[in-house]
Amino acid sequence: MNAIGLHSHIGSQIFEVEGYKAVIEKLLSHSKEWKEAFGFELKVLNVGGGFGIRYTEDDEPKPLEEYAQSIMTAVEQETEKLGMPLPEIWIEPGRSIVGPAGTSLYTVGTEKNLPNIRKYVAVDGGMADNIRPALYQAKYTGVLANRVESNEEEVVSVAGKACESGDMLIWDIPLPNPENGDILAVLSSGAYGYSMASNYNRLPRPAVVFVEEGQEFLAIRRETYADFMQLENSIDNHMKKQEGLDAH
Template sequence: MENCKDHFNFAGGDTVALAKKYGTPLYVVAEEKIMERCEEIRETFLEKYINTKAAYASKAFLTMAMCKIIAREGLGLDVVSGGELYTAIKADFPMEKVMFHGNNKSWEELYLAVENNVGRIIVDNLAELQLLDEIARQQMKTVKILFRVTPGIEGQTHEYIVTGQKDSKFGMPLEREKIYDAVRQTIESQYLDLTGFHFHLGSQLFQKDIYTDAIDVVLNLIHDLKERLGFKAIELNVGGGFGIRYTDNDEPKPLSYFTDAIMEKVIEGCQKYSITTPTIIIEPGRWVVGEAGITLYTVGNVKEIPNIRTYASVDGGLPDNPRPALYRARYEAVVANKKNAPLSMKTTIAGKCCESGDILIWDLDTPEIEAGDILAVLATGAYNYSMASNYNKLPRPAVVLINQEGKSEVIVQRESYENLLERELIPSHLSEE
């Protein structure tokens, strides 16, 4: 594609040309930006420290093409549902590098995981532990597991995406007797192999001290288990949640800001408690893909309310990006076909859903905006496609991957109206009327 100097370019692609070629709304994902983040993981963590692993948290964005990229880059994969696991299976992702999370895994999901020899299952609660033991016994397989624990540490982020506090639907609270009982059950099982522990503190975090505080809590637990039960943990998964830049108010840190502090605390804590240093695992998701994606829209109606506000409505909104409505998430955007035009007005970007709360961006600085303009919303690579819905019977957008040569290719086809109805059935007594 030839790039016009007045157009916004993303990862070597002219976004106006992309909108014209593939239509809007359109998710655009830059392969090279994902590769750069994976390289940073390797250089500043995996190659810098021994006994380390990294798994991409696929709930942020998962397609079969993304599975292929992550496998090629040498990372593992964190999945949280049967659907995510099935996607990895269909993409031939190496199952030994898959970690299966979730607070309410079904029998069918656990059976699928054991059947396909998933590398680790992160056990969330005692009921799951018993269910998994039964499934492993049925299949006569030994399953490697980690216990997810809640260390009682709260991160500074939106209340809906904090997960490390004691009052959480995720994981086992650190009530020692209950943890001891769970570990004892696992030691006695012929089919479960407990390798260690996992915690996750939240998402879009910018402080490192919460990770080090949580590590100290869990290492203390590991020490107690060694003393009391003779159990030796060989793995500690510290999750992800590393923050990215959405707006100028965000101050993201390099990965090493977190991982150096994590490893220093692990080494210090293991010496303090006289325990063997476990393999340390991180699970970045948003951090890998968030800034690697944008969403393109076409502006439709522009509505000026004198002395109050100007609304520019686009051809997407809440169904393809629910985060502003869910979390009051903030984004930045550019009018892609007027990149060099002066920012002369404030425009509120409204979605097309029949909801007053369907506002993508309040009071965005824009050039004079008009119907037909192309809007590029930045940093939408994480939790946009993966959270998309068909609310108001709107078809979900296509996803286009741009590679390092600037070539683009569809990796998820745009839904049609026919797709919206293909699973619907009319009961016989209604079809006869």
């Protein structure tokens, strides 16, 4: 074995820096012990990621620079205290980069108004392309992309198209009176959206389009039912093949 460093993962959607300071102290302390006991040389210290992003107005993430500076300072101070050389410092900012970069677009379909309870608005997607709200109650916000500047608002709840009562994308969001055909843009869905998508209820996964400075690129085309059928074995073909083998 040729171990070059240590890696940690303390969670995700983290808005404070204290957790990183605590894990850095713990890892460096163990590293010093392993150096004395086994001759282990710490060349890389990977403190992971998990930096929080803004999904809703309640989220207040810190600038990446603040996370980075806090991590660097903690490593420098702790290695100096322990008399250790400064290792390479790695981080994994993944979600904090790709999360805000992604937006999911849905077409509004039908609505269901329950007086004195809530108004449901259905869209042409849901838990198949974004499992997070159903799986662990992740929260998102969104806007009607075709009526962003509208001042009219009503509180609605956005339901997906799967046949599950838990297929709810957003609960109680103010939108400008959604109507059939409107485009709902769900924000900050660039992480853990498509990567966790499935064909639940035999639903095809959506396309992924990159856009920059007015130019678009189709990165992943939309799935079709023909794509599904490529994996299917026809019983007729199977029987014909079997008859051919029996004939021999």
